[in-house]
Amino acid sequence: MTGRLTNWAGNVTFSAERFHRPASVGELQRIVAGSSRVRAIGTGHSFNRIADSPGDLVSVAGLPRIIQIDAARATVTVSAGLRYGELAGPLNEAGWALRNLGSLPHISIAGACATGTHGSGDANGNLAAAVTALQMVTAGGDVVTLSRDGDGERFGGVVVALGALGIVTSLTLDLVPAFGIRQYVYEGLPRDQLDEHLADIFASAYSVSLFTGWRGGAISQVWRKCLAAAVGSPAPAPWLGARPADGPRHPVPGMPAAYCTQQLGVPGPWHERLPHFRPEFTPSSGEELQSEYLVPREHAVEALAAIDRIRNRVAPLLRISEIRTVAADDLWLSPSYQRPSVAIHFTWVKDPEAVQPVLAAIEDQLAPLRARPHWGKLFAASPAAVRGRYPRLPDFQRLRSHYDPVGKFGNELVDCYVPAG
Numbered sequence: 001m002t003g004r005l006t007n008w009a010g011n012v013t014f015s016a017e018r019f020h021r022p023a024s025v026g027e028l029q030r031i032v033a034g035s036s037r038v039r040a041i042g043t044g045h046s047f048n049r050i051a052d053s054p055g056d057l058v059s060v061a062g063l064p065r066i067i068q069i070d071a072a073r074a075t076v077t078v079s080a081g082l083r084y085g086e087l088a089g090p091l092n093e094a095g096w097a098l099r100n101l102g103s104l105p106h107i108s109i110a111g112a113c114a115t116g117t118h119g120s121g122d123a124n125g126n127l128a129a130a131v132t133a134l135q136m137v138t139a140g141g142d143v144v145t146l147s148r149d150g151d152g153e154r155f156g157g158v159v160v161a162l163g164a165l166g167i168v169t170s171l172t173l174d175l176v177p178a179f180g181i182r183q184y185v186y187e188g189l190p191r192d193q194l195d196e197h198l199a200d201i202f203a204s205a206y207s208v209s210l211f212t213g214w215r216g217g218a219i220s221q222v223w224r225k226c227l228a229a230a231v232g233s234p235a236p237a238p239w240l241g242a243r244p245a246d247g248p249r250h251p252v253p254g255m256p257a258a259y260c261t262q263q264l265g266v267p268g269p270w271h272e273r274l275p276h277f278r279p280e281f282t283p284s285s286g287e288e289l290q291s292e293y294l295v296p297r298e299h300a301v302e303a304l305a306a307i308d309r310i311r312n313r314v315a316p317l318l319r320i321s322e323i324r325t326v327a328a329d330d331l332w333l334s335p336s337y338q339r340p341s342v343a344i345h346f347t348w349v350k351d352p353e354a355v356q357p358v359l360a361a362i363e364d365q366l367a368p369l370r371a372r373p374h375w376g377k378l379f380a381a382s383p384a385a386v387r388g389r390y391p392r393l394p395d396f397q398r399l400r401s402h403y404d405p406v407g408k409f410g411n412e413l414v415d416c417y418v419p420a421g
Ligand SMILES: Cc1cc2nc3c(=O)[nH]c(=O)nc-3n(C[C@H](O)[C@H](O)[C@H](O)COP(=O)(O)OP(=O)(O)OC[C@H]3O[C@@H](n4cnc5c(N)ncnc54)[C@H](O)[C@@H]3O)c2cc1C
Pocket: 008, 039, 040, 041, 042, 043, 044, 045, 046, 047, 050, 051, 052, 060, 080, 081, 102, 103, 104, 107, 108, 109, 110, 111, 112, 113, 114, 115, 116, 117, 118, 119, 162, 163, 164, 166, 167, 168, 169, 283, 284, 290, 374, 376, 377
């Protein structure tokens, strides 16, 4: 490999010695069987070393492209390296939709599902919750297919797997009929209104995101993504003390609204409204780091108050913070495992040394609420603390030993936080 690969943010230089882009599953099987340490990389959008490998690093983006809709089952089978943005258009044209998307369409489907990536919406699980089956190449080079219907409980362990069980080559996802969304942005939601009406605010649309700089006072923006067909879609009128924005907005102060998906209530298809950012632009602010913590939804107000207590440490390093909700699921390593959650996200300036101690301070504040960090973002919590928040971790560790008895798919981060059983 000439020149080292880095992640999207540029804060991680991968240590892998060799990089592969197989063109067939057979070629991938030979690479895996012949390697002693190998891991998959998606589109490299994680902010920590989760995708790194001490030996071989493999992208499945070169495998034959598959988008196979099964209308009778309402599912689609896709090649694992496909990006959500590449899948969404063809699905919509065929009259189908995914139930939800993350804030950007650029990430790979396998990479997003492996870390429990999520969007927002009280009734919407994370993106991995849509997976009904997957195929992966395991340590010996064998191809294994697992499904929600055929593999019972064990399936809960293999979807959010941090790349530690094998290299996923295809996934089958649940579909729903295509739907339209109207996106409304409100500004200046008073903090006391949020505390008093938090559940109603998040229940007020299909997907709701709050943005704040933690500078005290009001929540700067509320993005409400409403089903276009819903009776009584909110008219752009003042709401709980917040004002409807009089033009398009970017959530990060000073960034151009042209990067963002259409707002002002203009109806549009699900895939052009659920992500915050358009596929043709560099998402978010580019020069940044990210962290996120999921806490049980019943502790949302407490969690926000806890961050507020240290806002003078948070705000100076922050570009923006986003607060979303995620439905509970049954995926063992999912940060929303069996907990309807509120997810508190931080987009930081790109200064890892300054950010690290603030992560520790946030984690101290959120520890009593048993916060689970996003696997693909920066966190400081000790392995013991993180492990204690995943009741099915011992079962996952047994799965690791089963599919990867020699520890081929491990790396420093994974071996530290979810060691083989
Ligand atoms: C600008 C920006 C916005 C973001 N917005 C959101 C958001 O809205 N919500 C959210 O939850 N997260 C968000 N994230 C985080 C991001 O979604 C996750 O880090 C996600 O895992 C990245 O996907 P990826 O394809 O880049 O995976 P990578 O970062 O490349 O890899 C992540 C993990 O997936 C594994 N993996 C990848 N491909 C395979 C495969 N074929 N088989 C097995 N394992 C595999 C890797 O080994 C690794 O463990 C954002 C990140 C950025 C940069």
